[in-house]
Amino acid sequence: MIKKLASKFFKFYCHPDYWVDISGDLDEIYGYNVKTRKKYPQLRYFIQVLQLFRPSLMRPITENSIIHSNHTIMLKNYFNVAFRSLLKNRLYSFINIFGLAIGLAAFLMINHFVAFEKSYENHVADKENIYRVQLDVYQNGELVYKSSENYPGAGPAMLEDFPEVISSAKLYNMGSKNNVIITSENGEQNPQVLKHRRFLYAEAAFLPMFSVPMIQGDAATALEKPHTIVISESMAKKYFGNENPMGKLLRLEDDDFNNELCTVTGVFQDVPESTHLKFDVLISFNTLYTRDTDGSGWAKRRYGNGWRRKDFYTYVQLKPTADPKKLESQFPALVDKYNPENKERNRKDVLSLQPLKDIHLYSQLTDEAEVNGNGDGVFYISIIAYFILIIAWVNYINLSTARSFDRGREVGLRKVMGSYRSSLIAQFLVESLVINGLAMLLAFAIIFITGNLFHNLSGTPLSYVIWTQSWFWIMVAGVVLMGSLLSGIYPAFVISSFKPAQVLHGKLKTSSGGVALRKALVIFQFAMSVALIVGTATVFDQMEYMQSKDLGFDMEQTIVVERPPKQDTSREVRSNRVKSFKTGLKQRSEIISVAGSTLLPGKKLRFKTPIRTNLQSQDEALPLSIAGIDFDFAESMNMEVIAGRAFSEEMRDDLDSLVILTENSSRALGFEKPEDAIGKRIEIERFRWSPSVVGVIADYHQESLKEEKPKTLIYLSGSNSEYFMIKVNMDQSTQAIASIEEQWHRSFPGNPFHYFFLDEYFNSYYESERQFKDLFATFSILAIIVGCLGLFGLSSFTAIQRAREIAIRKVLGSSILNIIQLLSKEFLILVGSATLIVWPVSYYLMDQWLDNYPYRIDIGWTSFIYSGLVVLTVTAITISYQTLKSATANPVDALNHE
Structure with a gap:
């Protein structure tokens, strides 16, 4: 047996240069060559070990039998x-x-x-030194909002007052604020008309600051002059095909009656997906100043260096040696210098620098350019x-x-x-x-x-x-x-x-060395698996809660159409066209209802203003969001009126003096019960408007459940509605879309037709959560599979090692069930221990994660019990094949083998 074992060892594990012949007499080996014994003293130990077994099988090993390599x-x-x-x-x-x-x-x-x-x-060359200026607005000591947009005068003031700032660029994100179409105007028989969302007004400094690679045109000068426009490579192909776009004309029209004819002065490479600021079209910021057609200078004040409007992105580039924190400490004095009216209005603006690299992952401010x-x-x-x-x-x-x-x-x-x-x-x-x-x-x-x-x-x-x-x-x-x-x-x-x-x-076989470590490692890996299952279940429950919770309105079966970009300047004409559009749709059987509003569920309300009751002082005014709806909106969207009434046609003559409050806004204004607000007068000093409260509606989620419910004052928007919410019969959705498009072209000729479903738009704000949920679940399953593979290998090896024990037990009368219990018990105990150990840790970690959401689930024991059952079941299935195979094996085979 020893000869066979040793020969197998040498031939399998050794290079041919190390093969030796093992047969003959041990005494001959031991006395054969004194020189060999001195040169290779380790041979003595090998010989002594073999002498314990069958010394007569050995023959001399010469010095030449061992070859160095x-x-x-x-x-x-x-x-x-x-x-x-x-x-x-x-x-x-x-x-x-x-x-x-x-x-x-x-x-x-x-x-x-x-x-x-x-x-x-990463594509921005000096990204480490570029910052976006963030604005936090407080009114009467209360935070109104944290915005990614700012005053147009903030950037120029910083550039002038702080030597650390070497460049400043401001942008006006008109694509998110207006319905914009841009038309090619170069004598084409059928000019290309495209609706644009990824569109910005940009200062000349923007292209060089953001390292925008130009295919044609000069980045430093392309946006210097008014009525100049630069477009992406893909947009150039859409408008002009293979023709040279330089010098061609594009006309912008929007729903604020702006009409601007611009010359193409540059073409840039399509912006990468890895940017928070995606755009296809840039128009010179100086173009905004030309809107001042009456010569009063209002456009320069509004868009230039003013400190009133707060809807401009401001980016600054600092010197590499600048200290951002030290620079921020000087911002309060800057605000006091350029906006001294804040103190009179009991308002406070806090400016801060947001690193460009942090915006995508760590910024959830109002008016972000992208989700x-x-x-x-x-x-x-x-x-x-x-x-x-x-x-x-x-x-x-x-x-x-x-x-x-x-x-x-x-x-x-x-x-x-x-x-x-x-x-x-x-x-x-x-x-x-x-x-x-x-x-x-x-x-x-x-x-x-x-x-x-x-x-x-x-x-x-x-x-x-x-x-x-x-x-x-x-x-x-x-x-x-x-x-x-x-x-x-x-x-x-x-x-x-x-x-x-x-x-x-053979003493090693009965040794317990390494057993404790293996048990600890099994507990460790399955503790992680249990933690991942608990995490996955919690993430799924939170996402389900966020997407199924009552939002305070019904967004199912709703198609949204934005108001037409091309608008008649006559209010009466606009009103008649809107009325024609709504009336025409209501006559269709596939259309359930049509309602207009200035608010779009899922989109942040952009405007807030201090509001108080006529019994409160100016210092007690609270910032409330303002939104407009038409007569049919509350009923169409199934919003609950908890006091008073909603707007109706019967109130038409008095509607300019009536408003609706949300429940939380009525409470914020000091009304203990919603009924107490009905008939009370509200003071909105900014508009010199004192309407009365006609109704209170239940709070609703304007945005996703990642945000608090807004405190909102609602007025009648009438023909000024920005969105049409169209409820349709989903069984006839294709026919409904065709009907909407037909009526659109009839009521608003010359405007391209676009639509989207409200639920898809609203849920798009959960995209990062959806990715997180899917990735978390997928890779948690992979982690469990990897752990189970190891467990399968361990159970297989354990069964092989204990084959003789199993055989003897079967001979002595143990049943198959007893054998399965014997082989499974140890692993199930280890996995059960891992489950119990990791539960408290999992609870703490997931509770901390859920604290990021203002509306969250409570972690119950269901997820933990579920995780334990899943892991124990998977463990049992994993080891069942080998345990059943060993339990049903013929004991004679195992004993003969041993």
């Missing part, structure tokens, strides 16, 4: 042995490589998503990436230490043949490197196969690739090397420390 041959031998070991133990090799591959693929995909989210504004990302979500997803990777590495450590007995005999024979511990450690680290390397290659294959699915799940654009970036390959190499070291170092040191005599005597 250089380091290259040794390294080649390490890799050969590693691959032979993988092929010999195919099941455990598959579990190790596939588990690591899933972990690595998940890790790389998450880093792809995180890298994209953090890549915003921003979620910095906390990106952080939590990053944590999951490392969780999955650690779980995969833990699997490797578990399986390697569990197989220590099988490798122990190999180590024992290697040691008596002269292998140093350092070479054994190197051997096992090389094996770990091979497994991690193969796993990384398989991970790339998984990413390639599932790439499109991942892009759809995460919202990462296909145009964003990380394969061409050097940091990615450095990360890949680092993960492989670190994984090889972390997952291989412990097994290498443990297995290489075995004593040859104990190993070959």
Whole structure:
């Protein structure tokens, strides 16, 4: 038996240069050659071990039988042995490589998503020194709003007063405030007319500050003159095809009766997806000043250096040596200097600098140009990436230490043949490197196969690739090397420390070494799995709550159409056209109702003003949002009137003097009950208007549940409605859309038709939460799969090791159920312990996450019980195959094998 074992060892694990012939008489070996014994003293230990068994099987080993090799041959031998070991133990090799591959693929995909989210504004050359000026407005000591927009005079004042500011650029986001169409006017028979959202008025300094790459035109001068326009490359192709766009004419028209003919002075490359400020069209900011047709200078005051209107983005570029915090400390004096009226109105403006790189992930201000990302979500997803990777590495450590007995005999024979511990450690680290390397290659294959699915799940654009970036390959190499070291170092040191005599005597088999560590690692990885399940359940519950909670209005079956950009200057004509549009639609059977308003659910209310009752002083005025609706809005949107009444046609003669309050605004104005507000007069000093309250409606969510319900005063908008809310029969939605379009062109000729569904628009503000939910759930499932792969390997190896015990138990009368309980009990106890340990930690972490939402769920025990049941069930299923196989095996086979 010893001859067979030793021969197998040498032929399988050693390079041919190290093969030796083992047969003959031990006495001959021991006395054969004194020189050999002195040169290779380690042979004495090998001989002593073999002498314990069958010394007569040995024959002399000569000095020439042992051949030294250089380091290259040794390294080649390490890799050969590693691959032979993988092929010999195919099941455990598959579990190790596939588990690591899933972990690595998940890790790389998450880093792809995180890298994209953090890549915003990387295309801007001096991004570290560019800041957006944020404005926080307080009225009577109460925060009114935190805005991304500012006074037009803020940037020029900073540029003049602070030497640290080297450049300033302001923008007017007209695309979000008005309905805008731009028409090609170059004598075309059928000019191109396009509706624009990604459209800004921009100062000349904007293009150089934001490093906008120009295809044609000069970035420094393209926007200097009034009535000049620069467009994106894709927009140039839409308007002019293959013709040269330079010098061509484009006409802007909007629903504020603006009509401006501009000359194309530049074409820029399409802005990347990784920016918070997406635009296709820029018009010179100086064009705004030409709206002053009466010569009174109002346009310059409003758009130039004024401190009244607060709807302009302001970006400043600082010197590299500037201290932003020190500069911010001078802003209060700046506001007092240029806006001294604030103190008289008991108002306070707080300016601050917002780093350009922070806007996408960490800014949720009023009037953002785009729906921003979620910095906390990106952080939590990053944590999951490392969780999955650690779980995969833990699997490797578990399986390697569990197989220590099988490798122990190999180590024992290697040691008596002269292998140093350092070479054994190197051997096992090389094996770990091979497994991690193969796993990384398989991970790339998984990413390639599932790439499109991942892009759809995460919202990462296909145009964003990380394969061409050097940091990615450095990360890949680092993960492989670190994984090889972390997952291989412990097994290498443990297995290489075995004593040859104990190993070959079989004592290692009954040793308890490594068992405690394996149990701890199993508890650790399944504790993380339970935490991820609890987190996923909580995220799903919160998202379900946010999307199913009563919003205070009914947005289902609602199509939204914005008012036409081309408007007649006559109020009477506009009113008649709106009436014609609504009347025509109401006659259609597929249309349920039509209502107009200045508010769009899901969009922030832009305007707030101090309001008080006629019994309150000016100091007691509170900032309330103001919105307009028409007669049919409250009924059409199913808004609840809790006191008084809604607007109606019967009140037409008095409507200019009547308003409606939301419940929270009536309470803020000092009315204990909604009924107390009815008939009371409201003072709106800014408009010199004193209307009476005709009704109070229940609070509603103007925005998503990430924001508080607004305190709102509602007036009658009439023909000035900005949006038409059209309730349709969804069974006839296609016919309804066709009817709306037909009536639109009939009532508003010359205006392009566009529509969207209200629920889709409203839920778009949950996009970052949806991405977070989907990514969290997907990668949590992958983490559990990786953990289960390791558990399957451990249960399989445990069953093989205990085959003789199982056979004896069966012979003595144990049932199959007893055997299954025996093999399953230990794993189920470990997983159950992990569940109980991690529950309090999970509760604390998810409770902290939920505190970010003003409207949130209460964490119940359902999620925890559910997570425990899921993990225990998955564990039972994972180990059931091997346990059932072992329990039903013929005991004779196991005993014969032993």
